[in-house]
Structure formats: C-alpha cells, structure tokens
Amino acid sequence: MRKTSGDHRGFTLIELMIVVAIIGILAAIALPRFSAMLEKSREGQTKGNLNSIHSAASIYYGDQKGIWPTTLSTISVYNFSQYLDNVGAVKVTGYFIQGAVNPSGTKVTLTTQSSVPTGSGSGWLYDSMNGSFYVNSTVTDSKQLPYSFYGFE
Numbered sequence: 001m002r003k004t005s006g007d008h009r010g011f012t013l014i015e016l017m018i019v020v021a022i023i024g025i026l027a028a029i030a031l032p033r034f035s036a037m038l039e040k041s042r043e044g045q046t047k048g049n050l051n052s053i054h055s056a057a058s059i060y061y062g063d064q065k066g067i068w069p070t071t072l073s074t075i076s077v078y079n080f081s082q083y084l085d086n087v088g089a090v091k092v093t094g095y096f097i098q099g100a101v102n103p104s105g106t107k108v109t110l111t112t113q114s115s116v117p118t119g120s121g122s123g124w125l126y127d128s129m130n131g132s133f134y135v136n137s138t139v140t141d142s143k144q145l146p147y148s149f150y151g152f153e
Helices: 013-063
Strands: 108-111 120-127 132-137
Touching (some): 013 132
Parallel strands (some): 108 120
Antiparallel strands (some): 120 132
C-alpha cells in the first residue's frame, strides 16, 4: 500500500493485478479437483442405488421361495414396487474417460443369458437368472474399475 500526499490511501494497479492473478491460479487448480470430487460422489451414490436394488431383489427372492424377479416393473404378477418404490438412477457420468458415453439413467435392460456389459450402455443391466445387477457400462471410474464391477469389488 502506498501513501500519497494527504490522507488518501489505496492499492496500486500492480498490487490489484497480482491479487487477481493469484485468485486465477487458485481457481484453475481448484475447479478440476472439485469436478473430480463431484464424480466420486456420483460413484458413491450409484453404488448405494445398486445396493438398494440388490437388497430389494434379495428380499423378493426370499419371499418368493427362491425365484428372482423376472422384471423390475411395478406391473407384474408379484408387484416388485412393494420391495422398492423406484429404481434409483445410475449417477456416474464417465468423467474420468475422455469422450466416454454417459451411462446415467434409470433404464433397466433385462437379460436372461447370464451376460455382463460389453460396451457403453445406459442405466442398469439385470440378469433375472441369478439376480445380478450391473451398471450397464464398461467405462471405468476413478479407480480404473469398470462401472459394471460395482457390487463385486
């Protein structure tokens, strides 16, 4: 701070430019880290949603004496909605892979062939033969694990 004649005080232009440059550098460092932290929280939420769906299907399996739900639809012989109000969304966005297809959504793709995802998909994959749930995508997360491994790691 520079003193001028009289009682006028203030910052010089150089001092203000240095402060703005420092704030810009801090923002450039913080924003990518913030985005990565947001994606990690989405990964956690996706894992939580997967566990909720799997728990509901396991309870259904017990109630139906060893039969997995054939569909997650609320319109079926055994109403799955009494076990789970709604299927939580896949929240991950493929942030850690450049140009990755976003697997987000609540769409559930059914399979009865004991198959696992082989590419980029959307939402969940459900195998009604053994009650397995997967994120329907082989895109990798922050730990370089495919999203389809969630629940099995």
